[in-house]
Amino acid sequence: MSTVIYPSPIFGPIHSRRLGVSLGINLMPADGKVCTFDCIYCECGFNADHRPTLPRPTREEVAAALEAKLKEMAENGPKPDVLTFAGNGEPTAHPHFAEIIDDTIRLRDKYCPQAKVSVLSNSTMLHHKQVHEALMRVDNNILKLDTVSIEYIKKVDRPQQPSYNVEDIIESLSAFKGHVIIQTMFMKGQADGVDISNVKEEYIEPWLKAVERIKPMEVMVYTIDRETPAKGLLKATHEELDGIRDRVTAMGIPCTASY
Template sequence: MYQYLFGPVPSRRLGMSLGVDLVPHKVCTFNCVYCECGRTTRLTTERAEYVPVDAVLAELRGYLAEGPRPDFVTFSGAGEPTLNARLGEVLEWLQAHYPDLATAVLTNASLLSDPQVRRELRTADLVIPSLDAASERTFRRLDRPQRRIDLDAYLQGLEAFRAEYPGTVWLEVMILPGYNDNPEDLRLLREALARIGPDRIQLNTLDRPGTDTGLQPASRERLEAIADEWGLAGVEPIGAAPAAEPAPGHRRDTAEAIVKTLARRPCTAEDLSQSLGEPPERIRERLAALEAEGRVTRAEQERGTFYRLAAS
């Protein structure tokens, strides 16, 4: 059982993605209303070695020696990966030992105002930062950042990173009806995006159950309308995960693997089947047993039935 790796999981953008968790659940700089990982338990901007990097490297070495080859090794997981002060070392290790493997970092961009963080990320092939709001009120209401995070510094950090980084930047904007889809917020976002100039601007919306209840996703038509209104190069609405054949099975402990995966994010039975290399029928049997034991709960979402860990 891996403690710091998860998947490979089917990603809407990265194919089969082997996830790497460099912070415990749920250490983050934000407490976003829509976060699929649940509420932030430690809201901080302090960088530290939150999980032992030597153990992470040992797990990567073991998995890559015998597991199915992922399309990307992705740093994301159950919190903000740039909080780990040794992130740069892990990226450099992968580049040195597995130069053919693509690496991606998903970050909320809150620490890009720190030149050291920007330097560490230079080794990644792809960085996907997020920007949900360019107004103070919406930033505080939607992303709920740690109080020391300054919106102006946050935006300047994104601009500085784009100017310095030699790799590819896909900037994600989460559109959430009732929060940031009004004309003023969309205008300010467009102005900020034009200054940053990423390679792609990916318009996203709620796909899994969020932290707060009662949230609704934006329609595909609404995302396309926003993209047209902005008129910026490289804007694309992104949809559900692509269909994929299950990965070759490599987990014997299916029930516990399901629990570990759901601890990080809600998933459908189909997501779990693709991630764990098990037939959907077997996954559904395991989920039914876990639900009967009170270990998982279900929630209906536009993309299907999502399972998540029951509250302890």
């Protein structure tokens, strides 16, 4: 079982397959996971297995820790390519997410103006106006859309809100008017005896139509890279990811594949 729980509020830097030298910003507790999804492929494990006892870091704690780390990196290296909001759960669920974004942009401009600010989000909080506006201010607004099949989403992403509606998510993604990067996990195998492959045409074609409707600046397709809490999950092949990538680029949308 995967038990990767990240320090909070700052971790790394680590090398990201998609983003380069990435300094992580974790807005969730340092001893557990708080997420609006409970994905069967999450490297942090299932929500129930990592209930936190500590609170989320405050806005002030995040800013102080980030400034200290950026000072150190400016003096000793390596310089970050990106400041990435990720970690033990959904970053946009932090009650002061918008203000923390403003602090991060200010500190980035002061210590490492070449770095990009990225947010990795599962898209569940986009209906909040302040979250949408904050994401419009970051360089890389990377938002998840694994499929448009609600049955697949229930089996794999497992939203924790009963009100989750994939059509509403697509509308919210479209509302960024192109200032969005779609990130999609493709994989194969079984979980609890159920087929969870989304590299089949029945999933790919509707997803492509949604991507065309959203009109993102970029799409990132990727597959499993680390241990997963559910067993029986398999990587999509290079050929499968390349084929999906090529269909996205054929629509005139840049797309990268990470294996």
